[in-house]
Amino acid sequence: MDIIQVLFNTLTRASELALIAISLTMVYDLLKFASFAQNEFATLGAYLTFFFAVGLGLNLLLAALFAVIVTGFLGMAADKIIFRFLRESTAFIRLVASIGLALSIRSIVHAFWGGQIRDYGLGIQYPVVIFGAQITPIRIFIVGVAASAMIGFHLFLHNTTVGRAIRATSDNKELAEATGIDTERVVLYVWFLACAFAAIGGILIGLETQLSPNMGVSLLLATFCCVIVGGIGNVYGAMAGAFVFAAAENFGLALKIGVLQFPVNYKPALAFVVLILTLLIRPRGILGKAKGD
Amino acid sequence: MYAFLLHLLIMAGIYSIGTLSLNFQVAISSLSNFGQAAFFAIGAYTSALMYMAGVPFIVCMLAAMAFSSVFALIIALPAKELKADYWAIMSIAAAETLRLFINNEKWLAEGPFGLRGIPRPLSEFFGSNYTLFYVFLVAIVLAMVYFFLNRLIASPFGRIMRGIRETDILMAAFGKNVFRCKVIAMVIGGMTGALAGSLYAHYITFISPEHFAPTLTFLIWTMMIVGGQGNITGSIVGALVITLLHTSTRFLKDLFYLPTDLIAALRTLLIGAMIIFFLVARPAGLLPEKKRTIYRPPDGGKH
Amino acid sequence: MLEIREVDKNFGGLQALDKVSMEVREGSITGLIGPNGSGKTTLFNVATGVYSKDGGSISFRGESIDGLPLHQIARRGITRTFQIPRVPKRMTVIENMLVAAGRQIGEKPIDVFLRWNKITEEDRALIRRAEELLEMVDLLHLAEEPAGNLTGAQIKILSLAQALMTNNDLLLLDEPTAGVDLDMSQRMMELMVDINKKGKTILVVEHDMRVISGVCEYVYVLDAGRNIAEGKPVEVQNDPRVIEAYLGTEEIKEEKATN
Numbered sequence: 001m002d003i004i005q006v007l008f009n010t011l012t013r014a015s016e017l018a019l020i021a022i023s024l025t026m027v028y029d030l031l032k033f034a035s036f037a038q039n040e041f042a043t044l045g046a047y048l049t050f051f052f053a054v055g056l057g058l059n060l061l062l063a064a065l066f067a068v069i070v071t072g073f074l075g076m077a078a079d080k081i082i083f084r085f086l087r088e089s090t091a092f093i094r095l096v097a098s099i100g101l102a103l104s105i106r107s108i109v110h111a112f113w114g115g116q117i118r119d120y121g122l123g124i125q126y127p128v129v130i131f132g133a134q135i136t137p138i139r140i141f142i143v144g145v146a147a148s149a150m151i152g153f154h155l156f157l158h159n160t161t162v163g164r165a166i167r168a169t170s171d172n173k174e175l176a177e178a179t180g181i182d183t184e185r186v187v188l189y190v191w192f193l194a195c196a197f198a199a200i201g202g203i204l205i206g207l208e209t210q211l212s213p214n215m216g217v218s219l220l221l222a223t224f225c226c227v228i229v230g231g232i233g234n235v236y237g238a239m240a241g242a243f244v245f246a247a248a249e250n251f252g253l254a255l256k257i258g259v260l261q262f263p264v265n266y267k268p269a270l271a272f273v274v275l276i277l278t279l280l281i282r283p284r285g286i287l288g289k290a291k292g293d
Numbered sequence: 294m295y296a297f298l299l300h301l302l303i304m305a306g307i308y309s310i311g312t313l314s315l316n317f318q319v320a321i322s323s324l325s326n327f328g329q330a331a332f333f334a335i336g337a338y339t340s341a342l343m344y345m346a347g348v349p350f351i352v353c354m355l356a357a358m359a360f361s362s363v364f365a366l367i368i369a370l371p372a373k374e375l376k377a378d379y380w381a382i383m384s385i386a387a388a389e390t391l392r393l394f395i396n397n398e399k400w401l402a403e404g405p406f407g408l409r410g411i412p413r414p415l416s417e418f419f420g421s422n423y424t425l426f427y428v429f430l431v432a433i434v435l436a437m438v439y440f441f442l443n444r445l446i447a448s449p450f451g452r453i454m455r456g457i458r459e460t461d462i463l464m465a466a467f468g469k470n471v472f473r474c475k476v477i478a479m480v481i482g483g484m485t486g487a488l489a490g491s492l493y494a495h496y497i498t499f500i501s502p503e504h505f506a507p508t509l510t511f512l513i514w515t516m517m518i519v520g521g522q523g524n525i526t527g528s529i530v531g532a533l534v535i536t537l538l539h540t541s542t543r544f545l546k547d548l549f550y551l552p553t554d555l556i557a558a559l560r561t562l563l564i565g566a567m568i569i570f571f572l573v574a575r576p577a578g579l580l581p582e583k584k585r586t587i588y589r590p591p592d593g594g595k596h
Numbered sequence: 597m598l599e600i601r602e603v604d605k606n607f608g609g610l611q612a613l614d615k616v617s618m619e620v621r622e623g624s625i626t627g628l629i630g631p632n633g634s635g636k637t638t639l640f641n642v643a644t645g646v647y648s649k650d651g652g653s654i655s656f657r658g659e660s661i662d663g664l665p666l667h668q669i670a671r672r673g674i675t676r677t678f679q680i681p682r683v684p685k686r687m688t689v690i691e692n693m694l695v696a697a698g699r700q701i702g703e704k705p706i707d708v709f710l711r712w713n714k715i716t717e718e719d720r721a722l723i724r725r726a727e728e729l730l731e732m733v734d735l736l737h738l739a740e741e742p743a744g745n746l747t748g749a750q751i752k753i754l755s756l757a758q759a760l761m762t763n764n765d766l767l768l769l770d771e772p773t774a775g776v777d778l779d780m781s782q783r784m785m786e787l788m789v790d791i792n793k794k795g796k797t798i799l800v801v802e803h804d805m806r807v808i809s810g811v812c813e814y815v816y817v818l819d820a821g822r823n824i825a826e827g828k829p830v831e832v833q834n835d836p837r838v839i840e841a842y843l844g845t846e847e848i849k850e851e852k853a854t855n
Binding site: 033082089091092093095097099100104105106108111115221224228265266271272275276279280 | 374386393576
């Protein structure tokens with residue numbers, strides 16, 4: 001096993017997953033439900049980028065920027081059209097509604113762009129060798145973008161009025177309202193941010209591999225796994241969870257103990273195994289808040 | 294048109310059974326199971342494989358129920374520890390893992406290629422009228438499941454389950470073993486769900502892991518939500534309405550010359566839009582759950 | 597009947613119960629009082645297996661019930677109510693009563709099919725009993741109403757009726773008069789005495805002294821998770837430690853009110 005190679009693969013995978021996981025955890029933290037739609041917002045972001053870049057011929061970076069913003073606004077629209085009416089419902093009803101939304105987004109993507117596989121037309125990527133590991137420049141770019149997005153988000157949460165309003169609202173909604181924060185507006189900001197983050201995640205996946213209408217949903221369990229491992233509702237937990245999960249995946253598959261090896265064709269089940277282990281050993285996750293019910 | 298009508302009735306009947314099963318789990322027993330497709334899969338595969346091996350049909354169905362109840366038991370176990378949304382995610386993961394298993398273990402059931410040419414029971418007796426016979430077969434099984442669940446929900450057990458869904462701690466304070474009740478409810482859900490899967494396999498005659506993807510689970514959830522959570526008659530109505538819409542999309546192909554790919558997308562959109570529309574506009578569904586009035590003895594209960 | 601010996605309970609370093617002991621004699625109405633946060637409800641939760649305890653022992657009719665979960669304790673013969681009553685609001689009042697009855701034949705799904713006649717027979721008897729109890733608490737006219745349509749006070753009364761429906765001999769009532777008006781509170785006290793005369797043993801948590809002195813024959817006082825006094829209501833009322841515990845919190849309340 002080539003440690004550097006596996007480590008870098010882990011880092012790339014973690015970068016992609018973390019952004020979608022953050023998206024999921026942000027919605028959970030503020031609206032208290034597990035949204036199945038965030039992965040589809042990732043797909044949507046990736047396809048919108050494809051549309052702006054390949055369809056309209058824009059520069060890829062510019063296309064990505066537009067796609068992220070448009071996806072963010074679509075997230076706000078989803079709240080206005082659906083979730084606004086479900087504030088008083090149980091969390092479970094919102095979860096089911098998010099499944100409805102997820103199916104709708106996926107089928108719309110499918111209807112518009114078809115079921116075939118697409119890519120951004122970057123051509124073949126030639127790897128450079130760093131410490132014996134084969135690393136394509138695009139993957140360095142992916143890790144870089146994800147890292148800056150996360151650092152940027154951290155700074156945003158702590159140093160801006162909107163960021164502080166978000167934190168206050170997710171800590172205690174009533175208290176935030178009492179101090180004059182417009183929580184309905186904060187909810188919209190969070191939808192924008194969460195969906196924009198998901199879009200970035202989707203675009204990064206699209207950059208590394210390809211686009212298909214199922215690219216988001218195929219990562220559904222993995223994303224949930226990252227969030228739960230890290231501690232649901234905690235943004236930093238989502239990052240940590242993504243790293244732990246990616247490491248489990250990459251090291252788990254690379255590990256050979258004698259003839260024992262995790263069968264490659266069961267890779268998707270790894271999310272299930274990690275999920276079960278976490279729920280059994282530490283249901284709150286690594287950085288889970290010890291909130292009393 | 295006649296053939297289409299029979300097909301519609303059979304599919305609606307099969308989905309009705311699956312929806313009744315889900316309704317009992319979710320709306321009555323507060324077990325938000327997102328692995329319903331797994332019960333279908335177990336029912337379908339068990340029944341198909343055993344029937345192909347020469348086992349009598351009725352035994353195949355019973356075996357399907359038995360295997361499915363084992364799976365139900367396994368996924369019910371963590372329900373004690375986990376919050377509802379965690380458990381929902383766990384159930385979908387378990388169902389997907391099962392599908393992965395069928396897909397990977399090719400020795401079992403041809404893996405991704407699926408089982409083809411599954412024989413139809415009693416086909417030698419009915420010949421060209423087979424579809425009509427199947428309508429009756431499905432109707433009989435549906436009637437049995439309906440009667441079974443209806444009585445169960447009205448029984449003391451059903452009362453306890455309906456009590457648990459609102460306040461489990463109070464039911465425990467009345468001496469009811471909440472966890473045990475939930476496990477039993479799940480097993481009943483698993484057994485009834487397997488019946489639907491078995492009927493599905495012998496009607497369609499071809500099953501593969503693709504058939505039992507989460508989309509099937511969501512389709513059944515839609516039927517339950519549209520029909521009305523907690524109302525089992527509603528489940529049949531919901532299944533009928535959604536099956537009609539779902540299977541009618543095939544006419545779009547001939548009417549507007551739409552590609553198959555697009556039809557598939559539109560079907561999924563239909564499910565998604567229905568879920569959202571009903572949850573926002575009519576959360577109780579077409580037939581909301583009724584208040585249960587208790588039979589009063591003629592003397593008014595006074596002596 | 598119920599013996600609690602030196603029970604400890606810790607919540608993350610906070611000593612909620614510190615060697616609390618008490619005894620409920622068969623046939624009595626025993627009171628448990630103390631200011632808010634003194635550990636009364638915690639003691640209830642520990643005694644009925646909702647929380648595990650960190651030390652001590654509890655026995656019921658001479659048998660240890662340590663470590664048993666809530667539903668098993670209920671089956672042994674102890675029924676508790678909750679401070680904020682939790683009734684299934686989508687079920688009717690009479691269904692609420694029926695579900696409370698212990699060990700019914702139809703609790704096993706298999707019997708629903710094999711012994712349906714027995715179940716309807718049993719149900720008929722249960723309905724009759726439920727109607728008697730509802731009549732006693734003046735809720736019979738609401739029997740077919742969903743519990744969600746009841747007022748807060750009616751729900752309190754309903755939970756008491758449910759507790760009686762379980763047919764258990766020991767009832768632990770958690771603040772049955774909290775949040776109800778004076779008339780209703782008076783009615784509740786009469787009911788408790790009535791029930792007691794019919795053979796039920798009652799342990800009642802209260803912080804309303806008036807209720808306690810009205811119905812209880814023996815009272816335990818908790819403060820900050822400790823036994824501070826016990827005795828007849830009159831003795832306890834004049835105990836300086838009790839007065840201090842109560843006055844202390846009253847002062848804080850007043851301070852809060854003026855702020």
